[in-house]
Amino acid sequence: MDDAQSLSHTVRNCKYHVVWIPKDRRKEVYGGLRRHLGEVSRELALQKESKVVEGRLMPDNVHMLVSVPLKYTVAQVVDVIKGKSAIHTARTLGGRRQELTR
Numbered sequence: 001m002d003d004a005q006s007l008s009h010t011v012r013n014c015k016y017h018v019v020w021i022p023k024d025r026r027k028e029v030y031g032g033l034r035r036h037l038g039e040v041s042r043e044l045a046l047q048k049e050s051k052v053v054e055g056r057l058m059p060d061n062v063h064m065l066v067s068v069p070l071k072y073t074v075a076q077v078v079d080v081i082k083g084k085s086a087i088h089t090a091r092t093l094g095g096r097r098q099e100l101t102r
Helices: 034-047 074-092 094-101
Strands: 015-020 051-057 062-067
Touching: 015 074, 034 051, 034 062, 034 074, 062 074
Parallel strands: none
Antiparallel strands: 015 062, 051 062
16 A cells, blocks of 8 residues: 555545546547647646546547545546646647537
């Protein structure tokens, strides 16, 4: 239990399997954005002191194994990752906006 988290009366080692689907199951996410989204997701998880242990980007969905500290809920961490990665992607791909919004 080298990566266990603890409070005064509890010790835990919980990881959550999170799955979400891009809007309209866009296949563009899988293509050119694959490596880029992995890096962005890991950086955003660190903002909430969380860690993306493992992640898989499938053609129509995203799977992540996330370790979340006790002071945050899973929903808070996933909201940050999904929301800010969408904003970052839109800003990065400003020229290809029509392709992502069809």
